[in-house]
Amino acid sequence: xxGHGTPVPMTSRPCGPLKGEARVPGxxxxxxxxxxxxxxxxxxxxxxxxxxxxxxxxxARAMRAFxxxxxxxxxxxxxxxxxxxxxxxEPDGVIDCGNSGTxxxxxxxxxxxxxxxxxFTGDASLNSRPMGRVTDPLALFGTQSVGRAGGRLPMxxxxxxxxxxxxxTTPVPSAQVKSAxxxxxxxxxxxxxxxxxxxxxxxxxxxxxxxxxxxxxxxxAEGRKITLTGQPELRPQTIVVPRDPSSAAFPVCAAxxxxxxxxxxxxxxLNPTRAGLFTTLQExxxxxxxxxxxxxxxxxxxxxxxxxxxxxHGIAVPPARAASMIDEYPVLSVVASFANGVTDMQGVKExxxxxxxxxxxxxxxxxxxxxxxxxxxxxxxVTGMGHGNVAGGVTVASVLDHRIAMAFMxxxxxxxxxxxVDDGSPITTSFPIFEGLMGALGAQLVRNNI
Numbered sequence: 099x100x101g102h103g104t105p106v107p108m109t110s111r112p113c114g115p116l117k118g119e120a121r122v123p124g125x126x127x128x129x130x131x132x133x134x135x136x137x138x139x140x141x142x143x144x145x146x147x148x149x150x151x152x153x154x155x156x157x158a159r160a161m162r163a164f165x166x167x168x169x170x171x172x173x174x175x176x177x178x179x180x181x182x183x184x185x186x187x188e189p190d191g192v193i194d195c196g197n198s199g200t201x202x203x204x205x206x207x208x209x210x211x212x213x214x215x216x217x218f219t220g221d222a223s224l225n226s227r228p229m230g231r232v233t234d235p236l237a238l239f240g241t242q243s244v245g246r247a248g249g250r251l252p253m254x255x256x257x258x259x260x261x262x263x264x265x266x267t268t269p270v271p272s273a274q275v276k277s278a279x280x281x282x283x284x285x286x287x288x289x290x291x292x293x294x295x296x297x298x299x300x301x302x303x304x305x306x307x308x309x310x311x312x313x314x315x316x317x318x319a320e321g322r323k324i325t326l327t328g329q330p331e332l333r334p335q336t337i338v339v340p341r342d343p344s345s346a347a348f349p350v351c352a353a354x355x356x357x358x359x360x361x362x363x364x365x366x367x368l369n370p371t372r373a374g375l376f377t378t379l380q381e382x383x384x385x386x387x388x389x390x391x392x393x394x395x396x397x398x399x400x401x402x403x404x405x406x407x408x409x410x411h412g413i414a415v416p417p418a419r420a421a422s423m424i425d426e427y428p429v430l431s432v433v434a435s436f437a438n439g440v441t442d443m444q445g446v447k448e449x450x451x452x453x454x455x456x457x458x459x460x461x462x463x464x465x466x467x468x469x470x471x472x473x474x475x476x477x478x479x480v481t482g483m484g485h486g487n488v489a490g491g492v493t494v495a496s497v498l499d500h501r502i503a504m505a506f507m508x509x510x511x512x513x514x515x516x517x518x519v520d521d522g523s524p525i526t527t528s529f530p531i532f533e534g535l536m537g538a539l540g541a542q543l544v545r546n547n548i
Contacts, residue, residue, distance in 0.1 A: 263288040
Protein backbone atom coordinates (compact mmCIF):
# COMPACT_ATOMS: atom_id res chain seq x y z
CA UNK A 99 0.00 0.00 0.00
CA UNK A 100 1.09 3.53 -0.55
CA GLY A 101 2.73 4.87 2.54
CA HIS A 102 3.69 1.40 3.82
CA GLY A 103 6.88 0.87 1.80
CA THR A 104 10.06 2.55 0.72
CA PRO A 105 9.54 5.97 -0.91
CA VAL A 106 9.98 6.06 -4.68
CA PRO A 107 11.25 9.49 -5.80
CA MET A 108 10.17 10.36 -9.36
CA THR A 109 11.29 13.05 -11.79
CA SER A 110 9.42 14.54 -14.74
CA ARG A 111 11.60 16.25 -17.36
CA PRO A 112 10.52 18.83 -19.93
CA CYS A 113 9.45 16.91 -23.04
CA GLY A 114 8.37 17.27 -26.63
CA PRO A 115 4.77 17.06 -27.86
CA LEU A 116 2.50 14.45 -26.27
CA LYS A 117 0.76 12.42 -28.96
CA GLY A 118 -1.59 9.43 -29.11
CA GLU A 119 -4.41 7.77 -27.19
CA ALA A 120 -4.56 7.86 -23.41
CA ARG A 121 -6.57 4.81 -22.35
CA VAL A 122 -6.91 5.78 -18.71
CA PRO A 123 -8.23 3.30 -16.11
CA GLY A 124 -11.88 2.76 -15.24
CA UNK A 125 -13.68 5.27 -13.06
CA UNK A 126 -12.68 4.81 -9.43
CA UNK A 127 -15.99 5.99 -7.96
CA UNK A 128 -18.02 3.63 -10.15
CA UNK A 129 -15.58 0.76 -9.55
CA UNK A 130 -15.98 1.01 -5.76
CA UNK A 131 -19.76 1.14 -6.02
CA UNK A 132 -19.96 -1.73 -8.52
CA UNK A 133 -18.22 -4.06 -6.06
CA UNK A 134 -20.22 -2.87 -3.04
CA UNK A 135 -23.67 -2.99 -4.65
CA UNK A 136 -22.79 -6.26 -6.36
CA UNK A 137 -22.04 -7.69 -2.91
CA UNK A 138 -25.46 -6.52 -1.68
CA UNK A 139 -27.39 -7.95 -4.64
CA UNK A 140 -28.85 -11.45 -4.91
CA UNK A 141 -27.08 -13.21 -7.77
CA UNK A 142 -23.97 -12.51 -9.84
CA UNK A 143 -22.96 -9.06 -11.03
CA UNK A 144 -20.54 -8.91 -13.98
CA UNK A 145 -18.15 -5.94 -14.24
CA UNK A 146 -15.84 -4.97 -17.10
CA UNK A 147 -13.34 -2.12 -17.12
CA UNK A 148 -12.89 -2.18 -13.33
CA UNK A 149 -10.08 0.05 -12.07
CA UNK A 150 -7.50 -2.33 -10.63
CA UNK A 151 -5.70 0.21 -8.46
CA UNK A 152 -4.92 -0.39 -4.81
CA UNK A 153 -7.97 1.52 -3.55
CA UNK A 154 -10.47 -0.60 -5.48
CA UNK A 155 -8.63 -3.86 -4.79
CA UNK A 156 -8.91 -3.08 -1.06
CA UNK A 157 -12.68 -2.71 -1.49
CA ALA A 158 -12.79 -6.06 -3.32
CA ARG A 159 -10.98 -7.70 -0.39
CA ALA A 160 -13.43 -6.09 2.04
CA MET A 161 -16.43 -7.46 0.15
CA ARG A 162 -14.88 -10.95 0.31
CA ALA A 163 -14.42 -10.49 4.07
CA PHE A 164 -18.17 -9.77 4.37
CA UNK A 165 -19.01 -13.05 2.61
CA UNK A 166 -19.41 -12.08 -1.06
CA UNK A 167 -17.61 -14.12 -3.71
CA UNK A 168 -15.48 -11.67 -5.70
CA UNK A 169 -13.60 -13.13 -8.67
CA UNK A 170 -10.97 -11.54 -10.91
CA UNK A 171 -11.26 -13.02 -14.41
CA UNK A 172 -8.40 -10.94 -15.85
CA UNK A 173 -8.27 -7.90 -18.16
CA UNK A 174 -10.53 -5.82 -15.93
CA UNK A 175 -13.33 -8.39 -15.91
CA UNK A 176 -14.73 -9.28 -12.50
CA UNK A 177 -17.78 -10.96 -11.04
CA UNK A 178 -19.44 -10.56 -7.65
CA UNK A 179 -21.75 -13.19 -6.15
CA UNK A 180 -23.73 -11.12 -3.67
CA UNK A 181 -25.18 -12.01 -0.27
CA UNK A 182 -28.20 -9.69 -0.40
CA UNK A 183 -29.10 -6.58 1.59
CA UNK A 184 -28.53 -7.32 5.28
CA UNK A 185 -26.60 -10.49 4.46
CA UNK A 186 -23.10 -9.38 5.44
CA UNK A 187 -21.14 -11.75 7.69
CA GLU A 188 -18.88 -10.42 10.42
CA PRO A 189 -15.28 -10.33 9.11
CA ASP A 190 -12.67 -12.49 10.81
CA GLY A 191 -10.05 -9.73 10.72
CA VAL A 192 -9.52 -5.99 10.42
CA ILE A 193 -10.67 -4.29 7.21
CA ASP A 194 -7.64 -2.45 5.78
CA CYS A 195 -8.74 0.23 3.29
CA GLY A 196 -5.21 1.38 2.46
CA ASN A 197 -5.29 4.95 1.18
CA SER A 198 -8.96 5.10 0.19
CA GLY A 199 -11.23 7.60 1.92
CA THR A 200 -13.99 6.71 -0.53
CA UNK A 201 -13.62 2.99 0.16
CA UNK A 202 -13.64 3.20 3.94
CA UNK A 203 -16.55 5.65 4.16
CA UNK A 204 -18.74 3.75 1.71
CA UNK A 205 -17.98 0.43 3.40
CA UNK A 206 -18.76 1.90 6.81
CA UNK A 207 -22.17 2.93 5.50
CA UNK A 208 -22.73 -0.46 3.91
CA UNK A 209 -22.25 -2.41 7.16
CA UNK A 210 -23.65 0.20 9.57
CA UNK A 211 -27.17 -1.25 9.65
CA UNK A 212 -26.17 -4.91 9.94
CA UNK A 213 -25.71 -6.50 13.40
CA UNK A 214 -21.96 -7.03 13.00
CA UNK A 215 -18.84 -5.46 14.49
CA UNK A 216 -16.07 -4.32 12.15
CA UNK A 217 -12.69 -2.68 12.76
CA PHE A 218 -11.27 -0.44 10.03
CA THR A 219 -7.73 0.79 9.46
CA GLY A 220 -5.63 2.22 6.62
CA ASP A 221 -2.25 3.65 5.76
CA ALA A 222 -0.67 6.64 7.52
CA SER A 223 -2.55 9.10 5.32
CA LEU A 224 -5.99 7.51 5.75
CA ASN A 225 -5.50 7.06 9.49
CA SER A 226 -5.00 10.82 9.82
CA ARG A 227 -8.29 11.70 8.10
CA PRO A 228 -11.52 12.55 9.98
CA MET A 229 -14.27 9.93 10.02
CA GLY A 230 -16.75 11.83 12.19
CA ARG A 231 -18.43 13.27 9.13
CA VAL A 232 -19.61 9.72 8.36
CA THR A 233 -19.92 8.14 11.80
CA ASP A 234 -22.07 11.03 13.10
CA PRO A 235 -24.93 10.46 10.61
CA LEU A 236 -24.52 6.68 10.87
CA ALA A 237 -25.13 7.01 14.62
CA LEU A 238 -28.62 8.24 13.79
CA PHE A 239 -29.40 4.74 12.47
CA GLY A 240 -28.23 3.26 15.78
CA THR A 241 -24.63 2.49 14.79
CA GLN A 242 -21.94 2.82 17.46
CA SER A 243 -18.31 3.71 16.80
CA VAL A 244 -15.10 4.14 18.73
CA GLY A 245 -11.79 5.28 17.30
CA ARG A 246 -8.75 7.37 18.00
CA ALA A 247 -8.88 11.01 19.08
CA GLY A 248 -10.51 13.26 16.52
CA GLY A 249 -12.57 10.41 15.10
CA ARG A 250 -9.62 8.83 13.32
CA LEU A 251 -8.78 5.28 12.31
CA PRO A 252 -8.23 2.60 13.48
CA MET A 253 -11.92 2.58 14.37
CA UNK A 254 -14.47 -0.05 15.31
CA UNK A 255 -18.13 0.19 14.24
CA UNK A 256 -20.91 -1.82 15.86
CA UNK A 257 -23.77 -2.10 13.40
CA UNK A 258 -27.32 -1.29 14.45
CA UNK A 259 -29.35 -4.34 15.52
CA UNK A 260 -32.67 -2.58 14.91
CA UNK A 261 -31.81 0.26 12.52
CA UNK A 262 -34.21 3.12 12.00
CA UNK A 263 -34.51 5.25 8.85
CA UNK A 264 -33.17 8.79 9.04
CA UNK A 265 -33.51 12.16 7.39
CA UNK A 266 -30.13 13.84 7.09
CA THR A 267 -28.98 17.16 5.62
CA THR A 268 -25.31 17.04 4.68
CA PRO A 269 -23.43 19.95 6.34
CA VAL A 270 -20.85 20.13 3.54
CA PRO A 271 -20.98 18.92 -0.08
CA SER A 272 -19.66 15.34 0.08
CA ALA A 273 -20.59 12.42 -2.16
CA GLN A 274 -18.88 10.10 0.33
CA VAL A 275 -21.10 11.18 3.23
CA LYS A 276 -24.26 11.14 1.11
CA SER A 277 -23.42 7.69 -0.23
CA ALA A 278 -22.60 6.28 3.19
CA UNK A 279 -26.01 7.35 4.51
CA UNK A 280 -27.84 5.95 1.47
CA UNK A 281 -25.99 2.63 1.67
CA UNK A 282 -26.84 2.40 5.37
CA UNK A 283 -30.46 3.16 4.50
CA UNK A 284 -30.65 0.08 2.30
CA UNK A 285 -31.00 -2.14 5.36
CA UNK A 286 -33.24 0.18 7.38
CA UNK A 287 -37.03 -0.10 7.18
CA UNK A 288 -39.02 2.76 5.71
CA UNK A 289 -37.56 5.73 3.89
CA UNK A 290 -34.13 7.24 4.38
CA UNK A 291 -33.81 10.81 3.12
CA UNK A 292 -30.63 12.75 2.31
CA UNK A 293 -30.78 16.46 1.52
CA UNK A 294 -27.76 18.18 0.02
CA UNK A 295 -27.65 21.92 -0.53
CA UNK A 296 -25.17 21.53 -3.37
CA UNK A 297 -25.32 18.61 -5.79
CA UNK A 298 -22.40 16.17 -5.57
CA UNK A 299 -21.48 13.27 -7.84
CA UNK A 300 -24.54 11.07 -8.25
CA UNK A 301 -23.08 7.67 -9.13
CA UNK A 302 -24.62 6.09 -6.02
CA UNK A 303 -28.13 7.26 -6.89
CA UNK A 304 -27.79 6.14 -10.52
CA UNK A 305 -26.40 2.73 -9.55
CA UNK A 306 -28.95 2.12 -6.79
CA UNK A 307 -31.70 2.68 -9.33
CA UNK A 308 -29.94 0.36 -11.78
CA UNK A 309 -29.76 -2.39 -9.15
CA UNK A 310 -33.51 -2.08 -8.54
CA UNK A 311 -33.74 0.09 -5.44
CA UNK A 312 -36.71 2.43 -5.09
CA UNK A 313 -35.06 5.85 -5.09
CA UNK A 314 -36.26 9.31 -6.09
CA UNK A 315 -34.40 12.59 -6.53
CA UNK A 316 -36.07 15.98 -6.53
CA UNK A 317 -35.03 19.61 -6.27
CA UNK A 318 -36.70 21.35 -3.33
CA ALA A 319 -36.41 24.66 -1.50
CA GLU A 320 -34.15 22.89 1.01
CA GLY A 321 -31.88 21.48 -1.67
CA ARG A 322 -31.50 18.25 -3.62
CA LYS A 323 -33.68 15.66 -1.83
CA ILE A 324 -32.90 11.96 -2.28
CA THR A 325 -35.41 9.46 -0.88
CA LEU A 326 -34.56 5.75 -0.64
CA THR A 327 -36.97 2.99 0.39
CA GLY A 328 -35.12 0.47 2.52
CA GLN A 329 -34.82 -3.31 2.48
CA PRO A 330 -35.16 -3.94 -1.27
CA GLU A 331 -33.90 -7.03 -3.03
CA LEU A 332 -31.19 -5.70 -5.32
CA ARG A 333 -30.89 -7.29 -8.75
CA PRO A 334 -27.46 -8.21 -10.12
CA GLN A 335 -26.23 -6.12 -13.03
CA THR A 336 -23.82 -6.14 -15.96
CA ILE A 337 -21.68 -3.03 -15.57
CA VAL A 338 -19.30 -1.44 -18.09
CA VAL A 339 -17.15 1.01 -16.12
CA PRO A 340 -16.39 4.18 -18.13
CA ARG A 341 -12.89 5.65 -17.97
CA ASP A 342 -12.22 7.85 -14.97
CA PRO A 343 -12.48 11.63 -15.61
CA SER A 344 -10.29 12.28 -12.56
CA SER A 345 -7.53 10.12 -14.07
CA ALA A 346 -8.11 11.62 -17.52
CA ALA A 347 -7.40 15.02 -15.99
CA PHE A 348 -3.67 14.30 -15.95
CA PRO A 349 -3.01 13.49 -19.64
CA VAL A 350 -5.56 16.15 -20.65
CA CYS A 351 -3.88 18.88 -18.59
CA ALA A 352 -0.42 17.70 -19.67
CA ALA A 353 -1.46 18.05 -23.33
CA UNK A 354 -2.86 21.53 -22.75
CA UNK A 355 0.41 22.89 -21.30
CA UNK A 356 2.94 20.96 -23.43
CA UNK A 357 3.66 22.59 -26.84
CA UNK A 358 2.56 20.65 -29.92
CA UNK A 359 0.48 18.08 -28.02
CA UNK A 360 -2.61 16.30 -29.34
CA UNK A 361 -4.02 13.56 -27.06
CA UNK A 362 -7.27 11.59 -27.36
CA UNK A 363 -8.89 10.06 -24.25
CA UNK A 364 -11.49 7.52 -25.46
CA UNK A 365 -14.66 6.50 -23.57
CA UNK A 366 -14.34 9.09 -20.83
CA UNK A 367 -17.17 9.46 -18.32
CA LEU A 368 -18.89 12.85 -18.55
CA ASN A 369 -21.35 12.64 -15.69
CA PRO A 370 -22.28 16.31 -15.10
CA THR A 371 -21.48 15.94 -11.40
CA ARG A 372 -17.90 14.99 -12.37
CA ALA A 373 -17.07 17.08 -15.45
CA GLY A 374 -16.45 20.49 -13.87
CA LEU A 375 -12.74 20.47 -14.73
CA PHE A 376 -13.36 20.23 -18.46
CA THR A 377 -15.81 23.15 -18.35
CA THR A 378 -13.27 25.17 -16.37
CA LEU A 379 -10.43 24.39 -18.79
CA GLN A 380 -12.57 25.46 -21.75
CA GLU A 381 -13.37 28.74 -19.97
CA UNK A 382 -9.61 29.26 -19.55
CA UNK A 383 -9.12 28.89 -23.31
CA UNK A 384 -8.14 25.23 -23.51
CA UNK A 385 -8.53 23.44 -26.85
CA UNK A 386 -10.85 20.59 -25.82
CA UNK A 387 -13.34 18.81 -28.07
CA UNK A 388 -15.82 16.01 -27.34
CA UNK A 389 -16.30 13.38 -30.03
CA UNK A 390 -18.72 10.45 -30.34
CA UNK A 391 -21.03 11.54 -27.51
CA UNK A 392 -23.12 8.59 -26.24
CA UNK A 393 -24.54 6.89 -23.13
CA UNK A 394 -23.30 3.64 -21.59
CA UNK A 395 -24.74 2.01 -18.48
CA UNK A 396 -26.73 5.11 -17.62
CA UNK A 397 -23.64 7.35 -17.73
CA UNK A 398 -22.83 9.89 -20.49
CA UNK A 399 -19.49 9.20 -22.19
CA UNK A 400 -17.47 10.61 -25.09
CA UNK A 401 -14.01 10.62 -26.63
CA UNK A 402 -12.15 13.70 -25.40
CA UNK A 403 -9.42 15.36 -27.49
CA UNK A 404 -7.00 17.79 -25.81
CA UNK A 405 -4.49 19.94 -27.69
CA UNK A 406 -1.76 22.36 -26.65
CA UNK A 407 -3.39 25.66 -25.72
CA UNK A 408 -0.94 28.59 -25.82
CA UNK A 409 -3.41 31.31 -24.86
CA UNK A 410 -4.67 30.16 -21.48
CA HIS A 411 -5.97 32.84 -19.14
CA GLY A 412 -6.90 32.84 -15.47
CA ILE A 413 -10.54 32.80 -14.38
CA ALA A 414 -12.64 32.82 -11.22
CA VAL A 415 -13.88 29.24 -10.80
CA PRO A 416 -17.48 29.37 -9.50
CA PRO A 417 -17.70 27.98 -5.93
CA ALA A 418 -20.80 25.99 -6.94
CA ARG A 419 -18.62 24.01 -9.34
CA ALA A 420 -16.29 22.73 -6.61
CA ALA A 421 -18.22 19.55 -5.88
CA SER A 422 -18.00 18.45 -9.53
CA MET A 423 -14.21 18.77 -9.69
CA ILE A 424 -12.92 18.62 -6.12
CA ASP A 425 -10.24 16.02 -6.94
CA GLU A 426 -9.03 17.97 -9.96
CA TYR A 427 -8.02 21.21 -8.25
CA PRO A 428 -4.38 20.12 -7.74
CA VAL A 429 -3.78 19.59 -11.47
CA LEU A 430 -5.92 22.64 -12.31
CA SER A 431 -3.54 24.71 -10.21
CA VAL A 432 -0.70 23.40 -12.39
CA VAL A 433 -2.52 24.54 -15.55
CA ALA A 434 -3.20 27.88 -13.87
CA SER A 435 0.56 28.32 -13.36
CA PHE A 436 1.01 28.35 -17.16
CA ALA A 437 -1.93 30.69 -17.81
CA ASN A 438 -1.80 34.46 -17.98
CA GLY A 439 -3.44 36.18 -15.03
CA VAL A 440 -5.03 34.98 -11.82
CA THR A 441 -7.04 31.79 -11.32
CA ASP A 442 -9.23 32.15 -8.24
CA MET A 443 -10.64 29.01 -6.57
CA GLN A 444 -13.28 29.53 -3.86
CA GLY A 445 -15.40 27.22 -1.70
CA VAL A 446 -12.80 24.45 -1.64
CA LYS A 447 -12.35 23.73 2.08
CA GLU A 448 -12.96 20.04 1.31
CA UNK A 449 -9.41 20.04 -0.13
CA UNK A 450 -8.08 20.53 3.38
CA UNK A 451 -9.27 17.06 4.47
CA UNK A 452 -8.50 14.88 1.47
CA UNK A 453 -5.62 12.35 1.40
CA UNK A 454 -3.61 15.39 2.43
CA UNK A 455 -4.24 19.10 2.91
CA UNK A 456 -4.12 19.55 -0.85
CA UNK A 457 -4.17 23.34 -0.80
CA UNK A 458 -1.15 23.40 1.50
CA UNK A 459 0.73 20.70 -0.43
CA UNK A 460 0.18 22.29 -3.83
CA UNK A 461 0.85 25.82 -2.60
CA UNK A 462 4.21 24.80 -1.14
CA UNK A 463 5.25 22.95 -4.28
CA UNK A 464 4.10 25.66 -6.68
CA UNK A 465 5.87 28.36 -4.69
CA UNK A 466 9.07 26.33 -4.68
CA UNK A 467 8.79 26.14 -8.48
CA UNK A 468 8.51 29.93 -8.70
CA UNK A 469 4.73 30.42 -8.84
CA UNK A 470 2.84 32.93 -6.67
CA UNK A 471 0.07 31.35 -4.60
CA UNK A 472 -2.23 32.96 -2.03
CA UNK A 473 -4.49 30.89 0.20
CA UNK A 474 -7.14 30.90 2.92
CA UNK A 475 -9.19 28.31 4.77
CA UNK A 476 -11.50 27.61 1.84
CA UNK A 477 -9.87 29.39 -1.10
CA UNK A 478 -6.63 29.72 -3.01
CA UNK A 479 -5.37 31.83 -5.85
CA VAL A 480 -2.67 31.06 -8.41
CA THR A 481 -1.03 33.86 -10.40
CA GLY A 482 -0.06 32.40 -13.74
CA MET A 483 3.27 33.08 -15.43
CA GLY A 484 2.40 32.14 -19.01
CA HIS A 485 3.82 29.33 -21.12
CA GLY A 486 7.55 28.82 -20.92
CA ASN A 487 8.03 30.96 -17.82
CA VAL A 488 7.63 28.48 -14.94
CA ALA A 489 11.05 27.61 -13.58
CA GLY A 490 10.63 24.22 -11.88
CA GLY A 491 13.88 22.54 -10.92
CA VAL A 492 12.87 21.54 -7.39
CA THR A 493 11.91 18.50 -5.32
CA VAL A 494 8.48 18.70 -3.68
CA ALA A 495 6.63 16.54 -1.16
CA SER A 496 3.80 14.29 -2.36
CA VAL A 497 2.61 13.87 1.28
CA LEU A 498 1.36 10.32 0.53
CA ASP A 499 -1.17 11.76 -1.93
CA HIS A 500 -1.51 10.27 -5.41
CA ARG A 501 -3.04 13.39 -6.95
CA ILE A 502 -0.33 15.66 -5.59
CA ALA A 503 2.36 13.37 -7.02
CA MET A 504 0.73 13.19 -10.46
CA ALA A 505 0.03 16.93 -10.58
CA PHE A 506 3.71 17.76 -10.13
CA MET A 507 4.71 15.10 -12.67
CA UNK A 508 2.43 16.87 -15.17
CA UNK A 509 3.98 20.21 -14.23
CA UNK A 510 7.50 18.96 -14.96
CA UNK A 511 6.58 18.27 -18.60
CA UNK A 512 6.38 22.01 -19.32
CA UNK A 513 8.64 23.72 -16.74
CA UNK A 514 12.08 25.06 -17.66
CA UNK A 515 13.79 22.49 -15.44
CA UNK A 516 12.62 19.04 -14.20
CA UNK A 517 10.24 18.57 -11.29
CA UNK A 518 10.79 15.82 -8.71
CA VAL A 519 8.46 14.39 -6.08
CA ASP A 520 9.92 12.73 -3.00
CA ASP A 521 7.58 9.74 -3.31
CA GLY A 522 5.62 8.65 -6.37
CA SER A 523 4.46 5.32 -4.92
CA PRO A 524 0.98 6.62 -3.91
CA ILE A 525 0.12 6.92 -7.62
CA THR A 526 -0.70 3.21 -7.72
CA THR A 527 -3.74 3.76 -5.47
CA SER A 528 -5.75 5.25 -8.34
CA PHE A 529 -3.69 5.19 -11.55
CA PRO A 530 -1.38 2.16 -11.59
CA ILE A 531 -0.53 2.58 -15.30
CA PHE A 532 0.26 6.33 -15.04
CA GLU A 533 3.98 6.05 -15.78
CA GLY A 534 3.60 3.72 -18.73
CA LEU A 535 0.65 5.59 -20.23
CA MET A 536 2.33 9.00 -20.00
CA GLY A 537 5.60 7.58 -21.27
CA ALA A 538 3.85 6.14 -24.33
CA LEU A 539 2.50 9.63 -25.09
CA GLY A 540 6.02 11.07 -24.96
CA ALA A 541 6.50 12.13 -21.34
CA GLN A 542 9.89 11.65 -19.69
CA LEU A 543 9.23 10.20 -16.25
CA VAL A 544 12.00 8.45 -14.37
CA ARG A 545 12.29 6.77 -10.99
CA ASN A 546 15.31 7.97 -9.07
CA ASN A 547 17.79 5.76 -7.30
CA ILE A 548 18.00 6.45 -3.59
